[in-house]
Amino acid sequence: xxxxxxxxxxxxxxxxxxxxxxxxxxxxxxxxxxxxxxxxxxxxxxxxxxxxxxxxxxxxxxxxxxxxxxxxxxxxxx
Amino acid sequence: xxxxxxxxxxxxxxxxxxxxxxxxxxxxxxxxxxxxxxxxxxxxxxxxxxxxxxxxxxxxxxxxxxxxxxxxxxxxxxxxxxxxxxxxxxxxxxxxxxxxxxxxxxxxxxxxxxxxxxxxxxxxxxxxxxxxxxxxxxxxxxxxxxxxxxxxxxxxxxxxxxxxxxxxxxxxxxxxxxxxxxxxxxxxxxxxxxxxxxxxxxxxxxxxxxxxxxxxxxxxxxxxxxxxxxxxxxxxxxxxxxxxxxxxxxxxxxxxxxxxxxxxxxxxxxxxxxxxxxxxxxxxxxxxxxxxxxxxxxxxxxxxxxxxxxxxxxxxxxxxxxxxxxxxxxxxxxxxxxxxxxxxxxxxxxxxxxxxxxxxxxxxxxxxxxxxx
Numbered sequence: 001x002x003x004x005x006x007x008x009x010x011x012x013x014x015x016x017x018x019x020x021x022x023x024x025x026x027x028x029x030x031x032x033x034x035x036x037x038x039x040x041x042x043x044x045x046x047x048x049x050x051x052x053x054x055x056x057x058x059x060x061x062x063x064x065x066x067x068x069x070x071x072x073x074x075x076x077x078x
Numbered sequence: 079x080x081x082x083x084x085x086x087x088x089x090x091x092x093x094x095x096x097x098x099x100x101x102x103x104x105x106x107x108x109x110x111x112x113x114x115x116x117x118x119x120x121x122x123x124x125x126x127x128x129x130x131x132x133x134x135x136x137x138x139x140x141x142x143x144x145x146x147x148x149x150x151x152x153x154x155x156x157x158x159x160x161x162x163x164x165x166x167x168x169x170x171x172x173x174x175x176x177x178x179x180x181x182x183x184x185x186x187x188x189x190x191x192x193x194x195x196x197x198x199x200x201x202x203x204x205x206x207x208x209x210x211x212x213x214x215x216x217x218x219x220x221x222x223x224x225x226x227x228x229x230x231x232x233x234x235x236x237x238x239x240x241x242x243x244x245x246x247x248x249x250x251x252x253x254x255x256x257x258x259x260x261x262x263x264x265x266x267x268x269x270x271x272x273x274x275x276x277x278x279x280x281x282x283x284x285x286x287x288x289x290x291x292x293x294x295x296x297x298x299x300x301x302x303x304x305x306x307x308x309x310x311x312x313x314x315x316x317x318x319x320x321x322x323x324x325x326x327x328x329x330x331x332x333x334x335x336x337x338x339x340x341x342x343x344x345x346x347x348x349x350x351x352x353x354x355x356x357x358x359x360x361x362x363x364x365x366x367x368x369x370x371x372x373x374x375x376x377x378x379x380x381x382x383x384x385x386x387x388x389x390x391x392x393x394x395x396x397x398x399x400x401x402x403x404x405x406x407x408x409x410x411x412x413x414x415x416x417x418x419x420x421x422x423x424x425x426x427x428x429x430x431x432x433x434x435x436x437x438x439x440x441x442x443x444x445x446x447x448x449x450x451x
Contacts, residue, residue: 013132016375020084020337023387028398029329029405 084375086134087333090142090342090354091125093117093155097146099180099221101202102212103244105276105413106146106358116151121347122159124369126166132375134338135171140198142176144342144354149183153191160195174198178242180213182221184228189235200240200269201229205256209249212273233264240313241265246273246282250292253299260310261303268304269313274429275417277359281428293432294440301444314433318441321406332410335390337378343369351377352386355413389422396425407434 097104097111104111129135141163143156160175167173177192181201192199204210207222215221232239241263243249249256260268272293275281283289297314304312306319321330333340334353342354347369350357356364364386366377377383394409401407407430414427 012373012376012379016378017083019378019383019387023337023391024331026387026391027329027331027335027408028391028395029408 084134084338084378085136086129086139086338086341086374087136088140088142088340089125089129090144090340091117091122092144092342092344092358093148093151093159094145095345095358096150097180098150098182098215099147100214100216100218101180102214103246103273103276103279103281104146105278105355107278107360109360110358111146115345116155117159117345119158119162121343121345121369122162123166124347125343125349126163128369128374130166130170132373134341134374135167137172138174139167139171140174140176142178144178147180147183148177149179149188153187156191176200178202179228180221181225181228181232184231186231186235189231189237192232192237193235198240199232199237200242201225201232201265202242202244203229203263204243204246205249206252206259209243209246209252209256209259211248212244212246229263238266239264240267240269243268243270244273245270245293245296247286247292250289250296253296256296257300257303265310267311267313270300272429272432274414275427276355276413277361277417283432284428290432290436293436297437297440298444301441314437315441318438321438322445327405330406330408332408334410334412335394335408337383337387338374341374347371349374349377351383352390353413356416386422392423393421393425396423400425401430401435403430403434403438406438410434 094116095106095110095113096115097106100108100111129139143151143159145151163173163175175195175197176199177197178200179202181203184201191197202213203222203225204213207220210222210225211220213221213225215224229239241260243256243260245256273281273283275284286292300312301315304310304315306315324330338351340354341349341351342357343349344357348357348362348365349367349369350364351366351374352364363382366380366382367374390409390412393412393415397407397409398404411427411430411434412422414429415422415424418424418427
C-alpha cells in the first residue's frame with residue numbers, strides 16, 4: 001500500500017532527509033569534487049560503508065583485509 | 079555521491095559515567111566522572127528500537143561502549159546488554175563491540191568475554207611510566223602498574239588490542255623510549271593523539287616552545303620505527319597513507335561533520351548527533367533529544383540542529399578558505415574548535431595544527447627523501 005502523504009511519520013522522515021541533505025550539500029568542497037565517493041577518507045575508516053560504497057572504495061582491498069583484523073583501532077571519530 | 083540519507087556507523091553508548099581513574103587531561107568533567115550508575119535497559123532498548131524503526135542502520139554498526147571507564151559498569155551488565163543488542167539487531171546489521179578502556183579492571187573473566195563476543199579492545203596508556211604520569215587514580219597516584227597488569231591479561235589470552243596514547247611533552251622529548259614501550263607492550267595497533275584542549279581541560283602544550291618542531295621529530299621517529307609491514311600498525315599512518323593514496327582533490331568528509339554518523343547516547347538517554355565529546359560535559363546546548371521521548375531523525379528538524387549546522391558549516395568554510403590541508407581534513411576538529419574558541423565558527427586549533435598540518439608536512443617531507451621517493 002502506498003504511503004499516505006499525510007502520515008506525520010512520512011512527513012517527518014522527509015523533512016529529516018531534506019535537512020540532512022542540506023547540511024551535507026553545504027560542506028565546502030562537496031559540490032566540486034570529482035568522483036562519487038566523497039564520503040571516503042575518515043568517514044568510514046573504521047566501519048565499512050554499505051555494499052555499494054565498499055565496492056567503489058579506492059582502497060577496497062585494504063579495507064576488507066582490515067575488517068578481518070581484530071584489534072583495529074577506533075577511528076578518529078571515536 | 080554523498081549519501082542523502084542519514085545512517086549511523088558508530089553508536090557510542092555511555093554505559094556508565096563512572097571512572098576509576100582521574101586522568102589530568104580527561105575531556106569528561108570530574109563532576110560527571112564521580113557519578114555512579116549504569117544505563118537502564120529502557121534507555122538501551124529505546125536506542126536500539128529507534129535505530130531499527132527509523133531505518134538508520136547500514137550493513138555494519140560499531141557499538142563503542144563508553145564511560146568514563148566502560149568496564150566500571152561491570153561484566154554482568156555487559157552480558158545482559160550484549161544479549162539485548164543481539165535480540166534487536168541480529169539479522170539487521172553486523173555489530174562489532176568496541177571497548178576503549180583504561181585497562182585497570184581487565185582480568186581473565188573480561189578477557190574471556192571479549193573473546194566470546196569478538197570485541198575490539200583499546201587500552202589508553204601514554205607510553206612509559208614517566209610519559210603516562212597524567213594517568214592517575216583519585217588519590218593522585220600513578221595508575222601505570224595497574225594498567226600494565228590488565229595489559230598482561232590481554233596478552234596472556236592472546237587478545238589483540240590497540241594502544242591509544244595521548245602524546246604530551248614528555249613523549250615528544252623522548253620518542254625512543256615511547257617506541258620501545260610500544261614495541262614491548264604486546265599491542266597490535268597504535269593510535270596516538272596530542273594532548274588537546276577540550277571542554278574540561280586546557281592543554282599543557284599551548285605555549286610550549288617549538289612545539290611543531292618537537293612533534294615533527296616525534297612523528298618522523300615513529301614513522302621510521304613502525305613500517306607499514308611491521309608487527310604494529312599505526313592508525314595515524316594508515317590515515318596518512320589513505321589520504322595520500324586517494325585521488326588528489328577528492329574531498330574528505332570526516333565523521334564529525336556528518337549528522338548521526340557517530341551517534342552518542344548518554345546514560346539518561348540524552349543524545350548528540352555530532353562529536354560525542356559535546357555530550358559528556360555539563361553544557362546541554364548539544365543535547366539534540368532523548369531516546370525516551372523523541373526520535374533521532376526528528377532531531378534534524380529542530381532549530382537547535384539548524385543553528386549548530388550553520389555554525390559548523392561556517393567554520394568549515396573558514397578552514398576551506400585558509401588551510402591547504404582542508405581537502406584531507408574536511409574540518410574534522412569540531413569539538414576542539416568549540417573548546418578553544420567557544421564556537422564552531424572557527425578554523426585552526428592546537429590539535430589540527432599538530433595532528434593534521436604538522437603530521438602531514440612531516441611525513442610529506444620524508445616521502446621527498448630519495449630513499450622513500
